[in-house]
Amino acid sequence: MIEIAALMMIASGAIHAVVNAVLKSGEDKLASRALIDLSGGLVVLPAIFFFPPPHGAWGWLIGSLIVHAVYFLSLVRAFEVADMSASYPVMRGTAPVFAAMGGVFILGDAITVPVAAGMGLVTTGIFLSAIGRNLTPAALGYSILTGFSVACYTVLDAGGVRAAPTPMSYIAWAFFVLGVVIGGAFGAWRGRAFVAYARINWRSCVLAGAMGVVSYGLAMLAFSVGDLPRLAPLRESSILFALLIAIFFLREKADRLKIAGGMLIFGGVVTLLLAR
Template structure:
């Protein structure tokens, strides 16, 4: 098994935990605060990972170059915007369709990688992306009344456009992070990923911290009151991002994000086994498609 596969699965599991924590935080603070927590409380852990690799493992710190800095800035701000839009979707009464469109990230990442990096996917990888994306979108609309009128009408709904924009920005950030990591040219994928993580979270923390200090100081107080959950969110978020960056250094961003759809399976496993919730036939079909997409990706992609 190629190393990027278990790394991606572990990152998807941790991201599932981070998403659950962020949803909880959204109930006690605004969208800005819930978005900031992921970055600001994750930054100390990013420095710990970099320190361990440099001092503990003895890997040299790679030289910074303009291409790296440019790609990190693009990725950092694209991810801030994508995360903000995704969390904002939760405030909609019917956010399912918007969330489904945000899950088109792997397909959009493939397009951006082709345009900006000239990276081409195999037929197997393309098939895997299409299958898994369709499966995730099925799950997201599983509790809607499934009529052609609803599906067609939802294409131009405000929450659908927000979700699509979120997926676009996540796709841009994924390709940017891969480009930034590859621009460092060594010493190895772990140190390259750690450098991307530290610079990314530093930029995001400064940008969002400055914004809150200027426009929404009350949000800082709400974050401070929820510091325990915020710290957990930062830890799992930073660790998940470290995993994403390592995987995307080893493999194309679109392929990594396609396998990352396994996160939905973790979500359903928790729903069924821990919360004793029942899933309907459409959700079951979506899960089967995700598994099929992952199998196609691993075997043929």
């Protein structure tokens, strides 16, 4: 079962990279984020009638809601002031370390030497790919805050999906609540600009919203059956896909450090897949 969970995390990472590329390519990133989140909430709306409310996990969900708000704001700001190929590696590189620590000290998950080694390779590769990208202090700060937020909501959602009556009940209600509350708040924040943006860009953002549900839904299902220290870094394989998207679709430059970082990430992913 853990092998299936690991593959789910890698698939989650690949889809996550596509969703973030849609966000990065949008002219109004806050409006784009609002439309993506609202779309995700509407996609799962029918599901909340088939799964019970996440009794026993509301505290986890409320905590996740608060952290997600910080995450989305810092993510938008990071993408506004830096290239995706520069900011994305840092934000995703800090996340697995913090998440693994949270899994060990808060959720009581175990961590072995192979898992620690794989996590180290992934994290080193991610940071290596960001070296030399001339991140400003503001971009670096927003990227690190984003990564820390990712780690926090990862631990909260891992706890929530385990505490809920069923994993699907937490997943469905979490996406609905997060989408409606945060997406609605961001949309209201942008006001008329959001309406104008949505008229033109609704197709790509609705698709990204649906993909976001699949991406993080896979991650939360994996958290319900596997340990966080091993699984969290696997989602950061998304950096490989993000770099390819940034280079070939967003026309950002490649260099040797990015290639070397990608090789380390691949080695870390393989190590984590084989770890016991």
